[in-house]
Each structure stands twice: as structure tokens, then as C-alpha cells.
Amino acid sequence: MNALDVDAVRKDFPILDREVNGNPLVYLDSGNTSQKPRQVIDAVREHYELHNANVARSVHTLGTEATEAFEGAREKVAAFVGAGTAAEIVFTKNSTEAINLVAHAFTAGAQDPRLRLGPGDEIVITEMEHHSNIVPWQLLAQRTGATLRWFGLTDEGRLDLSRLEDLINERTKLVSVVHYSNLLGTINPVDVLVARARQVGALVLLDGSQSVPHIPVDVTALGADFVAFTGHKMLGPTGIGALWGRFELLDAMPPFLGGGSMIETVAMTGSTFMPPPARFEAGTPPIAEAVGLGAAVDYLSAVGMDAIQAHEKQLTAYALDALAATPDVRVIGPTDTADRGATISFTVDGIHPHDVGQILDDEGVQVRVGHHCARPTCVRFGVPATTRASFYLYTTISEIDALVRGLERVRKVFA
Template sequence: MITIPAGMPQYADKPRFDVDAIRADFPILSRTINGYPLVYLDSGNTSQKPRQVIDAMSAHYAQHNANVARSVHQLGTEATEAYEGARAKVAAFIGATSPDEVVFTKNSTEAINLVAHAFSGRATDERFRLGPGDEIVVSEMEHHSNLVPWQLLCERTGATLRWFGITEQGRLDESTLDELVNERTKIVSIVHTSNILGTVNATARITARVREVGALLMLDCSQTIPHLPFDVVDYDVDFIAFTAHKMLGPTGIGVLWGRSSLLEAMPPFLGGGSMVETVTMGKTTYAPPPARFEAGTPPIAEAVGLGAAIDYLSAVGMEAIAWHEKELTAYALDALTTVQGLRIFGPTVPVGRGGTISFAVDGIHPHDVGQVLDNLGIQVRVGHHCARPTCVRFGVPAMTRASLYLYTTTAEIDALVRGLEQVRKVFM
């Protein structure tokens, strides 16, 4: 069982990583499907949860359950301390300068919508004033959650949506960066790690151009924070979004991190209890961030679970996780090339990419691939992965995706390859 140390060492060489000890913490990994050992290769969709997270949430409900920020009794105090303690853990995990920069949301989608909501033609702060002639920049590899909110914003305001293309190798096409990001650009919002191609986007040139033209920069880090060390100060971003359920935590809670000066200038997203300062029948004034954006009863037990997940990831070490996944990705990319007729989408080398590998098998629909693999206990995802424009870019209606995590083993990758050979026998 993984224990939680007081502090984490800095690694100069390959960090120690015991995947068997880690797997022992995940009850679901001992399951069988149709008599086969469970091979879970869908962590990019949602990760599995260790006992430590499950137990932390159970203990909260059993011993500390109460509402937060509104009760002076003992249980209310304990719940509030646990909720705000989770916020502090998130802040430390991503290098934020203050817990007040961390806003709890329902998920990454809500976090991105919250930022998009701040822009309007009536915004009092010039940084959020948006109208005809202004531009928003995304990319062709976005999850729908980082595309549709900006499309809706452009429809409301008359602004123009523009985007980076994708190269044949599955990288962002930055060849038109200076033309695409210009003095009309108000915000650039791009994915940091693609949920469909596995690409980890190098953002330094984009960040420099964003700063040059005076725009804002948001990164969708839903597939980054669970897998790689990330520091918001080092990346010089204005906003990031991520979600707990992809990083060993529960569903129902996500995170928006934003610079304090920007959060303070943003209007409320939802109105109700806990986000107010004073209320009269004629007018309401609003609490400072982050409370301004957390109307109503928040996801309290979910925050406790997220805090426990961060404890777990920190105990293992993000450097160790990143190293393990890089080795796994290299192994998987090599192993998959042995499957006849298999095409990998995205980078085919384990450089600048994560452990999300999407592919197609010639002549076989991804849904058929997924069904045969499921019969063998191998759980992958099939479809357009909420990134349909990326599928269109590569000329396919859907892809099969295997996504790896800290509990994935080379034996499971071998099982996937054997399963794909079985797929070919069934349909070819």
C-alpha cells in the first residue's frame, strides 16, 4: 500500500516505481470480465480510484458530513476545513501562489464555460470586452468542451473563431502563428495534452506571441495534470482547467485556476447562496474569488476525494509517474506496429506525447474492434472521443483509443496486441 510521506524527494535519476504495489491499491483491477482478467485501458476517459480515495470519501460521510462556510458547529467546521484543505492541496500541486486562485467547478467543461462567460460586449474590464472584429483562437485538436463554449461566445458577441491546424504527424501547425494570433486576438484557449492524439503541445512560442499581442492564454490541462508535473507560474498561463475523475479522484468536481487579477475582474457565473457579499431586494454585491464562482452547496465530499487523490499522486511522485508512462508509451507504440493494418494517429515516437494512443485497423470499424476487445476483458474507448474535428482532419469517422496510467503494465499492452490479432481473425 502506498503511504503518504511528509515531503517528496527530488529525483536526479530514474525514480523508483513499483507498479505492483500501486495496483494493489485499486480494488477494481482484481476484477474479471467474461472470465478474463480486467485490462483497463480507458484512463483518459476516467481513471480508476485507489482505496485511499474511496476510504477518504467514506470517512468524510461517516464522521464529518455537514455543509461548509455557513455553520459554526463542530461538524460544519470540520467539513469546511476539509473542503478548504483540498483547495490548498490543489494550489500546491499546480504551483499556484494562493489557494484563492483555485475555483472548484463541476468538471473541466464547466471551468472553460466559466471563463467564456466572462467575455461580453458589456464587460467593464477591457480584457474581457468582446465584440465584432475581435478574435478567439483554439485548435483543430480540441475536445468539444474547449470548442463549443467559444463557438457559442462568438455567436453571442459577433467575434470570430480561428484555429491552429494539425500536421500529418499530429502536432499543432504553428506555421501561421504570427498571422493567427494578432492584435485582434482576445484569448487563445488550446489543449495542452490532446485527449485523442496524445500530443503534448509545446506552448513556449504560442505563449510568447500571446504576450506580444496582449491577449489571454488558457490551457485545457485535463489530460496533463494527472500525468505530468505542471507549474502554472512556469508555464506563464492565465487560466487552466482540469478535472478530478481523470486523476484518481471522483466525478463531479473539476478545477479552474486563474490569475488573481483576472478572477477579481470576472463576473459571477451562477447566482445563489455563498457567492454573495450583501443582498437587498434591489441589488446584490458579490463575494471575492473563489467564493464568487461557487454558488450553492459545493461538491464537498468530492473535494475531499480530490485532496486524497493529490496526496496519492504526490506520494508516488509525478516525476515517477511521468517516467513510467513514457516507458509504457514507447513499449506500446512499438508493440502496436506489429499488428498488420494498424494505423496510429498522432505522434508515433514517445517524444512530446503522452500515453493516449488512438488507432484504426484497416477494414474494421472501431466499434467492432471495441466489442471484440471487451469480450476479452480489454476496456478501450471507441468513437470520436468528443473531438470530431480531429477525426475529420484525419479522414476517419471514429478511432479506437487505448489510454495508459500509473497502474498500467506492459503485460496489459501485450494483452491488447493479442486482442487486436483476435479482432483481425474475426473480421478479416
Template sequence: MTAMTIPAGMPQYDDKPRFDVERVRADFPILGREVNGHPLVYLDSGNTSQKPRQVIDAVARYYAEHNANVARSVHTLGTESTEAYEGARAKVAAFINAPSVDEVVFTKNATESLNLVAHAFGPHARDPRFRLGPGDEIVISEMEHHSNIVPWQLLCERTGATLRWFGLTESGRLDESNLDELVNERTKIVSIVHMSNVLGTVNATARITARVREVGALLMLDCSQSVPHLPMDVVDYDVDFIAFTGHKMLAPTGIGVLWGRGELLNAMPPFLGGGSMIETVKMTGSTFAPAPARFEAGTPPIAQAVGLGAAIDYLNAVGMDAVAWHDKELTAYALDALDTVPGLRIYGPKVPVGRGATISFTLDRIHPHDVGQVLDSLGVQVRVGHHCAKPICDRFSVPALTRASFYLYTTTDEVDALVRGLDQVRKVFA
């Protein structure tokens, strides 16, 4: 559909794994504003990313020219809207190298994607791979976001299954020393984060995958932090499910993705009942559409999906290898720069190897909320708190952390602004 082509002005880059960050920044209108009389320094991309004008324009143009519901109209606007929505699904499938576009399910966020998979398990599941009860086990890690902890806890409460987890080393990496004991013949699914939203750790999954396959369990990765920053190939990773969210990868809020192997998705029961997810409905019972439709009841997030498609176009134009390289260089710079701040302790890997562009830290005996308030007064936006990953704080015996997280539009000048701001924090609380 020619009316829904990529917005004009999409950046073009050569094959080198580098790019001009100032050219990228020019595409993000919000980065030109001031906060509290200072230039905005946005270091909270792990929470949500900013949006380039190409994404903003794509969403606005959809509403202005093509707005209609999908999969239920024969008129022109309905056809255009459906083509745009399904076109976004195809872009997601290509972005993660999904074997089939029908393996891409749109949700409202990664949390819903994780809950959707947890919902498939139970004592009465038709497929034995999803049958769960007393004596069965689910394995996660101490590194998880709450969205990859609470759904499994609730599932265990409902079924009598047991929840187990990988611990963390002092350096902020998964403790795999008891892998063979932890993942065993009772394990039904292992669901772990690919990149920690707090520690920045990128988990090497090969040994875990091999053990999961050996015992016949399923494997899920929470890729909310990794898909925006690293090339992703679901075939190469040999996983069964991944979950991620659009708003951390330049797209609007309200759109997430569950990818799953097709035969597994079609063995799972629906998550929500309603329109568009059925084959037939009679008063005596209903039958359900194959994936992905069976998991997309009701009116889906159409404009948000269009925005996600435009975000993927943008990231493809930049190149995910270039994004990953920029992250690595910037993280190395930031680790060195933060090491110069007296009294600052970094939690997570101290080297830019096997870690992403997220750095969490404490500063002397200054509470992170005080750190965040002083930095905000200087225009520096960071996240403070437990980052929806309270077990990490418990593991390291801290009530909260300050987190700086970077993306393709972050500069070394902004890292320098953070360091200057932290010096100001220390002076205020001296």
C-alpha cells in the first residue's frame, strides 16, 4: 500500500558498524528541549525510549488518513488499516528472523506477553508440555523484572508447582554452578531475562539452552532490553518464546510482542475471549482461530503497531550492528567516567563485555531519590528506585539504585553531564 510507505527522511548509513550520533539526534524532537533551564540529558531509555519524528509522523498519518478497524471491513479504509497492521507484523517477523509471520503475536507490552505464556500452563492443559501440577517446577532467576517473576508465582499458587531460580554472582552475572540440579526432569519451563534492566548483564544462554533441551523443557527469554539494542535471531538462539515491548525500541507505548514457535502457539489455549479470535461461536461452545489471531481478541493496538513498524524501519536503516557498537563504545566510556566519581559503586559487570548500555549505582550514603532529584534540577534524567526488580536490590542489600541507561541517541557529552551532576550531588550532601 503506497500510502503507508516509510516516512521521508529515514536515515541512510553505510555498512560500517558506526554512525553519526548527531544525525540521529536530529530526528528526535524532544532532545532539543530544556528541563529546569538546562539542556535535556535523557538517560532513562531502559525505562522508555524517545521517539524519532519518523515514528511520530507514521502514527499521525495513520490516524489522519487510514484510521479504521482491522480484519472486519471490506471498505477501503478497513483494507488499508489491515494492510498496515499486518505489514507491521511482517516487519517484526523479519527483524527477529521468525520462521513465520504467524508466529508474531501483538500484545500491549512484554508483561502481557509473559503472562500469556504463563496462562497456557495448568493441570488440565491438553498438550502435555503445558500440563503443570504438584511435583513440576518452573525456573527463573534472581535477575528478573517483576513481570517475569509474579506471573510464575501466581501460576505456582494455582497449580501447586514449585518455583526455583538461578542466583546471582557478586559481579552481577547468573550463577550457573548448579545448572544441572536446578534444571532437571521436573522442569517444565525456564524463563529468564536476556539483558538485565538493572545490571546491564547480557546472559549467555548456550549452556542453559543445551540443558533445557536435554531435559525436554521449554525456554523463554524476556528480551525487552536486548531486542532494542542487539541483533536478534530466534532461530539462532534456539528458544521457544521471546517477549519484548515496543516503547523501549523507539515505538509508541501500548504495543508488545510475543514470538513463539508456531506449533506451540497453536497448542496453547486463548488468553482472552472475544471478537476476532474465533473460528465459530455457538451458544453451545466456540472454536478458536489459529495463532496469532487466537491471542488478539478485540480491537488491537493498530496505530501502535504501525508505529512499531516505523521504528523497525528506522532501526534497520541505522543498522542493529551499528546500534550495538555505539552502545558498547558508550558503555565503555561511561564505566570509565563513573569510576572517577568518589564513593560511587557500580552494580553489575564492570567491563563492557557481556553487558548492555545500562549502569546502576549507589553514591556514598546518599539515597538514590536524592541523587535523582539533584540530577533532575540539572536537566539530567535518570531512574531511581528498585526498577521493578526488587530481588536484585535484596541480593545486594540496597534499598534502591540510581540507573543511567543509554540508547542510539546518547552522547559522551551526556555521560560527562551525568558525571558533573554527580559531583554536584556530592557537594549538596557533603
């Protein structure tokens, strides 16, 4: 594995050359949205300049070029995550839509018994989920009468598996779990959860919003049934994400939205629908965004996901040590690099995270503050909110030093 040349990488990201409040930009909010390399920006611009047309509708040259680019992006994404076929990749606008698509398939009257859900059935999630992997299941439970249950967390920020066999049982129809926590940085033991789900015949969905951009992910090897992820966190444009699903499950699922391009035939008395993935992509899709995501996948593949993971592990170890040595700072989540990613949430004793974030911004340091759409996790750890620094392939050690200097100023301001 080649080491990541972070200086060379940074030259590809135009935004990293700018200043914020008179200071060099220090972007530590990649868990929220990543910055975009010039190659992705150019791919989107070139599409609009030379190939702009709708897809799957026209026989003219531009329509053919746009369709080939759109489906080519699907093939790139499929290969990137280890899908068996490109037909297992459904383009969505983000992970949230991908998860809702799956939730929509579960009904009391579903033809496939694996998707049939009603009173007495259970859905299992965890206390560390993003709201997008909580609310759809709450709504589904309300619609069907099913019961929502969840894994608790240890004080170290890891899943409490002591009730594994109780929580995932013969009544469980679906286990939906974040692969890599957006607040804690924890990387969950997917193998353990999948093995137990298989024992009881439950399906498994993984929220891969943070994992797919940062670590090598092979959806087939993971053993899950569905994986949701989003382009804007993996160097791609906003407005594009994907659902990977086992084809035979996608083929058993009803359409999510109705409209053009997802139908085989339409009559006034009824309609028939295309096979996946077209069945789930009604209307004009995010074409240029998909092209940009394809370019992002090309970029990540050229750098190498193993190299990115190794770089981020080094950054995380350095940052954890630096924050441990900073007075009044408490890290929320694992304090070592075992089974954790490059996202670190913390509090500064006696100072609200919004104040921390504002002063850091004065220094050019961009972090996220709040509950990070994971309020139950904050409640579990007894904090109203946290400050979160999240790293990526373009992050440097000197930027972590800038964060620590900024925290020293925070403490002086509120001393």
C-alpha cells in the first residue's frame, strides 16, 4: 500500500487555498460534507457544457451520451462498494432517502413475507443512530403496529451487546444499524450483528454514510442486505446518494415513487413496473450529480481507500492524544483508535459548544457543533451538544494543531 501524499492531494481542492476571517482555512467538518476536488468539479461542468440531456428517453446523440454517463457512474459506484451487479445500485438523493425507500417496502400486506410487518413484529436499531436511521423506523412502527427496540451504549461509546440474543430474536424482521457513527466515530461489529440476524431470519440494513467515504467497504463481504450511503460525504456533489440492495430483495420491493421511467406499461386501469434499479428512480434523476459521484469514486480509487484509512488513523491517534492533553476537554466516544474512525466529538467544561465553534471559526477552524442529528446519543452521555472535528484525506497534522490552539483561545476567552 502506498502512503498518501497529502500535500499532492490538497492541491486538487481549490477551496483549501482560501482564508476565513483572515486565517488559513482549516476544514474539520468532512463528516458533515466533504470538499470537492477539481476533478469532480470539472466532470460536472463538462457534463453541462457538452453532454447535457435527459437520460433513458431520447435516441439523439446528447441523450445517448447522458445515459451512458449516468449508467457508467452506476457501474463505477457498484464496483467501488463491491456490488455483484450495477443493477443493485439505486441512485437516491442521499442516505436519508435510501433508508426511507427501504422502510416504505415494509407493510402489513407485503407479498414477500420478509417484508411483511405488523403487530408482534420488531425492528431493532441502536442508541447511536443518526436521526435518518431512527425516524423512518418510528414512522414505520406507527403505521404497522410493529415494535421498535434498540441497543444501548457503553460508557466508552460502543454498542452494549450484552442483550444481543434478547434484542435480535424470532420476532425481529429488520436490524438497521449505523456502520460508523457520525458522532462517536465508533465502527460497529457488523459481523456479530449480521450473524445473529441470520440466525433468526431478520434482514439487515447498514447506514454507510460515514464508512463508505473513509474505509474500504465491500457490501458483499459485510453480509448485510442493504447499505445506504451518500455522495456529498465522499467528495461528490450534494443531491446524490445510493442504496445498495441484494437484487432479489430489490426485485421483491414495491416502487417508492410513481412517475416516468419506472414503468413498463401504463393504462388507465393500472400500471406495471420496471425491474430494479429503474423501478425506484421515478422522474428525471440527478444526472450531473451522478456523473460527479462517478468522478469522486475514480478519485478515491486512484488514491486508494487503504491509504486513506491509514492516513486517517494516524490523524485520529494524534488528535486523541492532543485533546487528552488539553485541559477541560472530554472526548465523547472511544479514546483509542481500535474500531473507530476519524470523527471526534468532545465538550469543553463549562463552555457551550456553540461558543466553542464561534471562536474556532474566528481562527479559521471549521468544526460542527450541536447534536449532529444524533440527539439520543447526546442524551445518553448527558450532554446537550458537542463540538465535532472530522477528518479526511486532505486533513493535515498541522490542522489538528490549529484546532488545539483554537481551544486554548476558547479557554482564555471564557476563563
